[in-house]
Amino acid sequence: xLEPYEATIGRCGGIPKVIATIGQFAAKEIAxxxxxxxxxxxxxxxxxxxxxxxxxxxxxxxxxxxxxSYFERCSEASDSLKPCIFYMSIFPRNHNIRRSHLLRxxxxxxxxxxxxxxxAVENGKKLFLELTNLSIIQQCQKAMKYLYQVNGFFHEYIIxxxxxxxxxxxxLEGNCSLNSQNGGQHLTIRSNWDRDITVFRSLDFSRLxxxxxxxxxMPFFLSSNMTILRVLDMSETSGILDGDLEQIAKVLxxxxxxxxxxxxxxxxxxxxxxxxxxxxxxxxxxxxxVMLPLCIIKLQKLKYVRAGxxxxxxxxxxxxxxxxxxxxxPTSTPPVGTDDMVTTLPQTADEVQASTxxxxxxxxxxxxxxxxTKLHRHRVDNDGVEVPVGIxxxxxLHTIGVVNANIPNGKEILKKLKNLTQLRKxxxxxxxxxxxxxxxxxxxxxxxxxxxxxxxxxxxxxxxxCFDDMISQPPKTLKSLKIYGHVxxxxxWIKQLDNLQKIDLELTILLQExxxxxxxxxxxxxxxxxxxxxxxxxxxxFSTLGDGVFWELRFLEIHCTSKLHVTFVDxxxxxxxxxKIHCSGGASLRISGLEYLDLKELWLKGSYSDEIxxxxxxxxxxxxxxxxxxxxxxxxx
Numbered sequence: 001x002l003e004p005y006e007a008t009i010g011r012c013g014g015i016p017k018v019i020a021t022i023g024q025f026a027a028k029e030i031a032x033x034x035x036x037x038x039x040x041x042x043x044x045x046x047x048x049x050x051x052x053x054x055x056x057x058x059x060x061x062x063x064x065x066x067x068x069s070y071f072e073r074c075s076e077a078s079d080s081l082k083p084c085i086f087y088m089s090i091f092p093r094n095h096n097i098r099r100s101h102l103l104r105x106x107x108x109x110x111x112x113x114x115x116x117x118x119x120a121v122e123n124g125k126k127l128f129l130e131l132t133n134l135s136i137i138q139q140c141q142k143a144m145k146y147l148y149q150v151n152g153f154f155h156e157y158i159i160x161x162x163x164x165x166x167x168x169x170x171x172l173e174g175n176c177s178l179n180s181q182n183g184g185q186h187l188t189i190r191s192n193w194d195r196d197i198t199v200f201r202s203l204d205f206s207r208l209x210x211x212x213x214x215x216x217x218m219p220f221f222l223s224s225n226m227t228i229l230r231v232l233d234m235s236e237t238s239g240i241l242d243g244d245l246e247q248i249a250k251v252l253x254x255x256x257x258x259x260x261x262x263x264x265x266x267x268x269x270x271x272x273x274x275x276x277x278x279x280x281x282x283x284x285x286x287x288x289x290v291m292l293p294l295c296i297i298k299l300q301k302l303k304y305v306r307a308g309x310x311x312x313x314x315x316x317x318x319x320x321x322x323x324x325x326x327x328x329x330p331t332s333t334p335p336v337g338t339d340d341m342v343t344t345l346p347q348t349a350d351e352v353q354a355s356t357x358x359x360x361x362x363x364x365x366x367x368x369x370x371x372x373t374k375l376h377r378h379r380v381d382n383d384g385v386e387v388p389v390g391i392x393x394x395x396x397l398h399t400i401g402v403v404n405a406n407i408p409n410g411k412e413i414l415k416k417l418k419n420l421t422q423l424r425k426x427x428x429x430x431x432x433x434x435x436x437x438x439x440x441x442x443x444x445x446x447x448x449x450x451x452x453x454x455x456x457x458x459x460x461x462x463x464x465x466c467f468d469d470m471i472s473q474p475p476k477t478l479k480s481l482k483i484y485g486h487v488x489x490x491x492x493w494i495k496q497l498d499n500l501q502k503i504d505l506e507l508t509i510l511l512q513e514x515x516x517x518x519x520x521x522x523x524x525x526x527x528x529x530x531x532x533x534x535x536x537x538x539x540x541x542f543s544t545l546g547d548g549v550f551w552e553l554r555f556l557e558i559h560c561t562s563k564l565h566v567t568f569v570d571x572x573x574x575x576x577x578x579x580k581i582h583c584s585g586g587a588s589l590r591i592s593g594l595e596y597l598d599l600k601e602l603w604l605k606g607s608y609s610d611e612i613x614x615x616x617x618x619x620x621x622x623x624x625x626x627x628x629x630x631x632x633x634x635x636x637x
Contacts, residue, residue: 015153018060067157084111084127085136088150089159089169090188090212096140096147099128101235101259104281104304108230108257109209121398168207172199183207191215205229213237222247228254235283236262246270259283261306274298285309290385290404297390307385308402308429383455384429392416401427405435406457414438424448429455431485440470449475456485481505506531506557531557539565554578560587568593577601581616583608594619599627606632 084106091097103124106112112124131137136154140147159169170183173190176199183204191214205223210231213221217240229252234240240263248258249272256278260266267288273279274295281304282296289307296302384404389412391400397420405414405428415438417426423446431439431454443449452475474493481497482504530553534540540558557580558566564587580603583589589612594602604616613631620629 018063018153080111080123081127081130084131086158086161086169087111087186088131088136088155090186090210091150092190092214093152093155094149095214096149097137098146099125099148101283103128105210105231105233105257108280186210186212188212189214189221217244219244219247222251224251226252230254231257233257233259234263235259238263239265241265242267242270246272249273249275252276254278256301257281260287262286264288269293269296271295277301280304282306292385292387292391294388294390297388297393300394301396302394303396303398305397305400308404308427309383384427387413389413389416392419395419395422397423399423399425401425401453402455403428404430405439406430406432411435411438414442417442421446422448425451427453430457431455432457437470443475444471445473446475446477448477450477451480452478453480453482454484456483458485502528504529506533528553529555529557531559533559534561534564537563539567541567542569556580557582560584560589562586563588565590566592568596570596579603580605581608582606583612587612591616591619595623599623599625601628601630603630603632608633 087106103112103121106124106127107120112120112127114120115123117123118126128137132139132148135151137148138151140149168185169188170186171188171190172193174192175194176196182202183206185207187203187205187208187210189212193215195216195218197218197220200220201223205225206227208226208229210233211221211226211229212231212233215237217234217237222244232248232252232255237260240260242265245260245266248255249270253275255276258276258279258281261283262285264287266284269284269289269292271293272295273293276299278301279299280301282299282302283304283306285306286309287307292305292307296305384402384406386404386407387400389409391397391403391413392415400420400423403413403417403426404410407413407430410430411434414428414435417423418441426442426449428439439454443452471491471493474496476497477499478497479499480502481494481500482502484504484506532540553575555578556576558564559582561584566589568591570593576597577600579594579597579599579601581589581591583604583606585607587606587608589608599620602616602620604613617629620627
């Protein structure tokens with residue numbers, strides 16, 4: 001019974017006046033308990049039309065008058081903002097949108113261009129900021145900060161407009177008939193469309209500039225009549241295979257934007273992709289592609305190449321756990337065939353009492369779980385993709401990653417990166433003693449690099465100091481720095497990076513002096529995630545060190561391999577929301593001052609004693625926020 005209510009509230013976009021109006025209207029119309037579904041169904045079927053015309057919704061007339069006048073002012077003041085507003089109707093309500101993804105779609109279709117006052121990306125960011133300032137686009141409340149959604153009310157308003165501007169957008173959803181709108185510039189295929197081939201082939205694709213697919217892909221979605229298509233967005237689409245990519249290269253010669261992100265069935269790109277000479281953006285992240293073809297170097301207009309992914313080394317177990325384990329209730333049966341056992345500790349007294357009757361039993365691994373574990377570990381070790389040595393010929397590239405440097409010709413590839421003088425963003429994995437010098441040579445003195453993500457491998461000699469004394473001139477333009485892997489110490493030259501805005505670190509801490517070095521950094525205001533791994537008995541004190549404080553640290557991970565005492569003091573601004581503790585067999589752990597953290601989640605992972613678990617459970621129960629305590633138990637085979 002709650003579903004229709006939730007759907008209706010979602011369309012109100014969180015605007016109190018709209019919610020109140022809907023509530024008052026429904027209360028007046030509902031005569032008895034059997035009619036409420038019909039009333040909500042009527043509201044859902046013509047949500048915006050009902051709000052505009054029904055006498056019971058007269059309180060919203062001033063809101064609609066303001067919105068109408070604003071749209072008219074958009075046409076008079078700017079010829080770029082209004083099309084971007086209507087463009088948001090492409091995405092379903094509640095769909096997560098990445099800013100960079102949207103900007104590159106806009107650039108491919110000419111919604112934002114290079115001007116004397118800024119680049120196409122800079123101008124696109126300004127337009128995006130205007131949409132967020134107007135609350136048309138809002139940050140997701142339950143996701144990472146870089147994800148956005150279209151406000152539910154504005155989404156309904158945009159798609160309801162009869163203006164000529166909106167006629168170029170059309171969607172296939174539900175049970176579309178042949179009488180539906182049959183042409184336009186932007187086609188969206190919703191996941192709930194019945195995939196009727198007759199309806200699809202009745203459409204006019206002669207003006208089609210973008211095709212966006214949600215849900216299942218069908219081969220007939222490609223048509224030889226899509227000759228001017230600029231954008232093909234199949235992010236997270238299921239059912240697309242390698243053979244379908246051959247057709248893309250044949251029938252879409254003017255393609256500028258192609259996203260196959262999350263299409264896990266895709267394992268390689270065909271050589272025929274070399275014919276996509278207009279291509280600017282290629283996104284194949286989170287697919288099964290481990291190598292980019294040689295033909296990629298023919299695409300001289302490429303600016304944005306995303307492939308592979310960088311996974312923090314400690315995330316492997318958790319990712320496997322998400323596949324192999326289940327969150328269980330204390331009275332349920334433990335899952336079979338898993339290495340890690342995951343549970344969320346009860347918070348109430350009754351649940352605590354019930355949990356004392358529960359004990360984990362470790363079962364032998366099944367063949368399936370063993371195979372999945374090996375598969376995942378292989379993916380973690382090879383999280384980049386192999387690129388041809390000639391990648392350095394694409395001198396117009398602004399973004400490339402993740403490049404796997406741990407291959408026979410990895411050093412040569414890193415050397416060729418020196419030609420990419422316009423590069424803004426680089427992701428690279430497989431960095432070790434053999435190739436780190438080549439990476440440092442590229443980084444040193446780079447004039448435009450704004451973002452660097454590097455995965456450092458552990459070699460036979462163990463840990464080593466990353467980038468120390470290898471970079472003569474740090475890149476002054478660097479805004480984002482992410483370093484994962486076995487790093488013993490951060491280089492002192494990091495203090496010279498005055499433009500840093502985001503830091504994500506994973507390093508081994510040997511002594512408390514290393515903590516003081518880290519705490520004294522001028523960039524601690526922007527430190528979002530920190531993973532530290534003491535390799536000897538230690539006491540870690542998180543406090544005000546020098547002039548720096550971990551003001552913005554949200555995710556903290558600590559590995560405990562021996563005897564460790566962690567102390568938190570009152571930082572003034574309590575920011576840590578997620579704390580993960582990884583324990584190895586025989587580790588001894590004490591935590592003091594947990595109450596000073598603004599905790600929402602506390603993870604205890606690995607091989608830990610009942611004493612450690614009970615102590616943390618006690619502290620969590622006394623914490624003001626009542627954070628969730630999650631256990632990931634490592635069991636022996």
